[in-house]
Amino acid sequence: MAGASNNVHRSIVTTESRSVRWLLTGLALLFIALFLVVPLASVFYEALRKGFGLYFQALVEPDALSAVKLTLIAALISVPLNLVFGVAAAWAIAKFEFRGKSVLITLIDLPFSVSPVVAGLIYVLMVGAQGWWGPWLIEHDIKIIFAIPGIVLATVFVTFPFVARELIPLMEAQGSEEEQAAMTLGASGWQTFWRVTLPNIKWGLLYGVILANARAMGEFGAVSVVSGHIRGETNTIPLHVEILYNEYNFVGAFACASLLALLALVTLALKSFVEWRAEKQAEAARRDATE
Amino acid sequence: MPRLLAALLAAALSLPAVADTTLLNVSYDVMRDFYKDYNPAFTKHYEQRFREKVTVQQSHGGSSKQARSVIDGLEADVVTMNQSTDIDAIVEKGKQINPGWEKRLPNDSAPFSSLQVLIVRKGNPKGIKDWSDLLKPGVQVVVPNPKTSGNGRYTYLAAWGYALKQPGGNETKAREFVTGLFKNVPVLDSGGRAATTTFMQRNIGDVLVTFENEAEMIAREFGRGGFEVVYPSISIDADLPVAVVDKVVDKKGTRKVAEEYLKYLWSPAGQDIAAQNYLRPRDPKVFAKYAKQFPDVKLFGVNEFGGLQKAQKVHFDDGGVYDQIAASIAKK
Amino acid sequence: MAFKQHSVLPGFNLALGYTLLYLSIIVLLPLSALVFKSSHLDLAGFWHAVAEPRVVASYKLTFVASALAASINLVAGLLIAWVLVRYPFPGKRFIDALVDLPFALPTAVAGIALATIYAPNGWIGQYFEPFGIKIAFTPIGVVIALTFITLPFVVRTVQPVLQELEKELEEAAASLGATRLQVFQRVILPTLLPALLTGFALAFARAIGEYGSVIFIAGNMPYVSEITPLMIISKLEQYDYLGATAIAVVMLGVSFLLLFVINGLQWWSAKRLGRRR
Numbered sequence: 001m002a003g004a005s006n007n008v009h010r011s012i013v014t015t016e017s018r019s020v021r022w023l024l025t026g027l028a029l030l031f032i033a034l035f036l037v038v039p040l041a042s043v044f045y046e047a048l049r050k051g052f053g054l055y056f057q058a059l060v061e062p063d064a065l066s067a068v069k070l071t072l073i074a075a076l077i078s079v080p081l082n083l084v085f086g087v088a089a090a091w092a093i094a095k096f097e098f099r100g101k102s103v104l105i106t107l108i109d110l111p112f113s114v115s116p117v118v119a120g121l122i123y124v125l126m127v128g129a130q131g132w133w134g135p136w137l138i139e140h141d142i143k144i145i146f147a148i149p150g151i152v153l154a155t156v157f158v159t160f161p162f163v164a165r166e167l168i169p170l171m172e173a174q175g176s177e178e179e180q181a182a183m184t185l186g187a188s189g190w191q192t193f194w195r196v197t198l199p200n201i202k203w204g205l206l207y208g209v210i211l212a213n214a215r216a217m218g219e220f221g222a223v224s225v226v227s228g229h230i231r232g233e234t235n236t237i238p239l240h241v242e243i244l245y246n247e248y249n250f251v252g253a254f255a256c257a258s259l260l261a262l263l264a265l266v267t268l269a270l271k272s273f274v275e276w277r278a279e280k281q282a283e284a285a286r287r288d289a290t291e
Numbered sequence: 292m293p294r295l296l297a298a299l300l301a302a303a304l305s306l307p308a309v310a311d312t313t314l315l316n317v318s319y320d321v322m323r324d325f326y327k328d329y330n331p332a333f334t335k336h337y338e339q340r341f342r343e344k345v346t347v348q349q350s351h352g353g354s355s356k357q358a359r360s361v362i363d364g365l366e367a368d369v370v371t372m373n374q375s376t377d378i379d380a381i382v383e384k385g386k387q388i389n390p391g392w393e394k395r396l397p398n399d400s401a402p403f404s405s406l407q408v409l410i411v412r413k414g415n416p417k418g419i420k421d422w423s424d425l426l427k428p429g430v431q432v433v434v435p436n437p438k439t440s441g442n443g444r445y446t447y448l449a450a451w452g453y454a455l456k457q458p459g460g461n462e463t464k465a466r467e468f469v470t471g472l473f474k475n476v477p478v479l480d481s482g483g484r485a486a487t488t489t490f491m492q493r494n495i496g497d498v499l500v501t502f503e504n505e506a507e508m509i510a511r512e513f514g515r516g517g518f519e520v521v522y523p524s525i526s527i528d529a530d531l532p533v534a535v536v537d538k539v540v541d542k543k544g545t546r547k548v549a550e551e552y553l554k555y556l557w558s559p560a561g562q563d564i565a566a567q568n569y570l571r572p573r574d575p576k577v578f579a580k581y582a583k584q585f586p587d588v589k590l591f592g593v594n595e596f597g598g599l600q601k602a603q604k605v606h607f608d609d610g611g612v613y614d615q616i617a618a619s620i621a622k623k
Numbered sequence: 624m625a626f627k628q629h630s631v632l633p634g635f636n637l638a639l640g641y642t643l644l645y646l647s648i649i650v651l652l653p654l655s656a657l658v659f660k661s662s663h664l665d666l667a668g669f670w671h672a673v674a675e676p677r678v679v680a681s682y683k684l685t686f687v688a689s690a691l692a693a694s695i696n697l698v699a700g701l702l703i704a705w706v707l708v709r710y711p712f713p714g715k716r717f718i719d720a721l722v723d724l725p726f727a728l729p730t731a732v733a734g735i736a737l738a739t740i741y742a743p744n745g746w747i748g749q750y751f752e753p754f755g756i757k758i759a760f761t762p763i764g765v766v767i768a769l770t771f772i773t774l775p776f777v778v779r780t781v782q783p784v785l786q787e788l789e790k791e792l793e794e795a796a797a798s799l800g801a802t803r804l805q806v807f808q809r810v811i812l813p814t815l816l817p818a819l820l821t822g823f824a825l826a827f828a829r830a831i832g833e834y835g836s837v838i839f840i841a842g843n844m845p846y847v848s849e850i851t852p853l854m855i856i857s858k859l860e861q862y863d864y865l866g867a868t869a870i871a872v873v874m875l876g877v878s879f880l881l882l883f884v885i886n887g888l889q890w891w892s893a894k895r896l897g898r899r900r
Contacts, residue, residue: 111650224835238731
């Protein structure tokens with residue numbers, strides 16, 4: 001973005017004529033309006049078309065509230081788990097050289113490209129009644145699939161790479177000189193991590209957490225396969241949206257959908273803020289380095 | 292942070308345990324409205340009779356999808372499906388229900404039935420009167436997918452049976468007839484509810500084929516002004532079976548309440564609620580009371596096809612007649 | 624060569640050990656359950672399940688629609704990235720943030736919103752209806768949904784490269800008499816190529832597996848608008864676990880392949896950038 005303002009002062013040969021600029025900007029904005037703004041607006045429009053009263057009624061309905069609760073539980077468990085994993089994986093991968101590193105990175109990326117439906121299916125095959133451990137689990141009366149643990153597992157799977165993916169390139173770029181300096185000055189490993197590494201990566205970490213959280217709360221395909229759709233019990237908000245939609249309760253469906261859309265907007269705002277802070281931090285670091 | 296996590300985890304794990312007796316009724320899409328009325332009536336009845344509180348939980352989805360969940364370990368105390376084959380699948384693949392379930396309750400364990408009707412736009416602009424009108428050029432028919440929906444399967448079988456029963460009807464002609472019908476289908480939704488949305492909300496198609504009771508739900512949700520119900524000259528008798536899931540109730544110790552829950556469906560009160568939701572009751576007295584909302588239609592049963600299980604094998608399994616029909620339509 | 628090069632930093636064993644354990648429990652074990660389950664099928668059975676005409680038709684739709692969606696975003700993504708980096712206009716920060724909406728908006732919400740807009744009586748669909756063009760509940764609807772879902776990928780891979788692009792090269796080319804179009808074709812485009820391809824591949828990989836947004840808008844007609852993930856669900860609903868697993872294994876294989884392609888592209892991209900610096 002910084003580059004944009006510089007361009008104005010340059011000679012005209014490296015930019016386009018005013019009309020071309022307008023045309024391209026217009027086209028880009030039109031595309032964004034058609035593909036992003038219109039769908040977003042339609043969610044709120046459909047949710048509110050019968051008035052605020054019905055809208056709020058749909059949101060405080062017990063089944064909707066329990067869906068919100070379950071969604072929060074799933075996100076609150078899966079995001080911290082993947083946060084700890086992301087930091088551990090990034091530490092091992094970015095700070096050390098070892099064989100098989102690129103294979104490990106590829107495996108960490110795998111959940112990104114596995115279809116959510118496949119992600120749900122694998123847990124059915126593993127812990128479903130007809131699956132690997134199904135009979136044992138039933139015998140010991142441990143409920144995983146069609147209960148909260150199954151939903152959490154599927155959510156953990158689909159949000160698996162987010163934090164690690166943000167941290168690995170960041171920590172690789174930062175190198176390990178600062179940590180080595182701290183160690184030589186006598187700091188312990190944990191002290192080094194808490195006082196040196198963590199402050200350096202906190203914005204990247206937050207960025208990953210925000211993205212993982214958005215995905216965790218919005219996951220549909222994988223959770224749908226393992227949920228069992230028990231009303232007020234194992235429905236997350238996206239599943240509740242589908243059920244309401246299939247019951248012709250469009251106001252209710254879009255009201256719950258608007259909650260998720262609001263979450264998406266908050267996510268985008270937070271993300272922009274974090275990016276802005278990260279940029280500032282990087283600039284400050286650069287300034288310190290040159291002084 | 293770790294303490295918070297532990298607390299959350301504990302809360303999450305303890306959630307499924309509820310103090311009262313809890314029944315889980317795993318049912319299909321369009322039964323939601325019925326059980327919404329029936330469950331409070333039943334809990335009241337049960338409390339009065341046995342001085343015990345019961346909470347009934349519901350799970351709804353496509354009939355076969357729901358059966359699949361039970362097979363995979365969804366701990367349903369009772370299943371209430373739209374096809375006996377879905378319950379048979381639980382018997383065979385999951386073994387959670389003992390064979391012979393259909394003999395444990397009256398009417399082959401089906402407390403009520405429905406039939407396939409034709410829903411057309413206001414004023415019936417295309418002049419739809421019977422199954423044969425669905426094949427006319429320019430008529431679009433919305434039907435749920437017979438591969439995934441019991442609703443779609445009944446439609447397919449109803450059309451097949453209609454063609455068989457026409458003068459000079461035979462299997463070849465029936466197949467041609469059904470092929471012609473599905474050629475006019477613009478959208479195959481995965482379940483009955485999605486098909487209704489396509490027809491009513493998206494305004495796609497001239498005819499929606501669905502259960503009689505679903506027509507009433509459409510009227511309640513979308514108003515009575517937008518459509519008309521056409522009863523064809525002949526239709527299929529769709530029995531809607533129920534069963535106790537033996538393995539689950541024996542483990543949870545809920546057999547008594549689960550059996551009572553299903554038995555109560557045959558009580559005058561249960562039958563009355565069914566009739567109010569436009570499900571055809573078995574009780575002649577209740578039927579008489581609501582007779583004017585159930586027009587007389589000539590019906591044939593699935594025994595025309597040697598039972599649903601055989602129909603499933605011949606028509607709907609992979610590589611079956613329906614697949615061949617779908618392939619032949621796609622090639623044209 | 625030792626497994627690990629020496630380092631003064633501690634915690635390698637703990638960090639790597641934990642990483643591998645967690646990776647195994649969450650990802651590798653479940654995925655191996657999938658492969659193990661499919662091994663119950665012999666080769667002929669496996670082939671029968673994955674090469675059935677209806678499933679093959681779903682591969683065709685999934686791949687073609689994904690490729691189309693990724694191609695649309697290749698052009699639109701480059702355009703958006705270009706406009707965001709090069710031209711000043713009001714509300715730019717907001718638009719920049721908005722590009723990530725498809726990452727943040729749950730797919731089911733996107734699905735019902737798109738189905739509502741593009742239905743024949745919807746906001747956009749109604750303008751196509753008079754011309755006999757149907758968008759929702761046809762393969763076009765699938766392409767639309769996938770275009771929405773994969774919109775940010777190309778923008779986000781091209782944007783940083785474009786920001787770092789050195790103006791001097793363009794100036795040099797221009798002073799040698801190249802027209803603006805020539806500069807774009809000969810100087811800018813080749814530099815962006817690795818990033819463009821990476822974005823394309825990421826978008827393509829994501830589109831192939833997408834389920835939530837597509838099922839609401841696809842119409843799900845056999846041989847016409849059924850996507851491959853839906854075939855897995857459909858097999859499951861017919862209690863055909865082995866068939867579902869076999870198709871899932873095929874999809875998993877494709878995911879793996881695409882990941883390697885993407886990693887290769889990223890490596891190429893990094894090398895390209897490194898050389899220029």
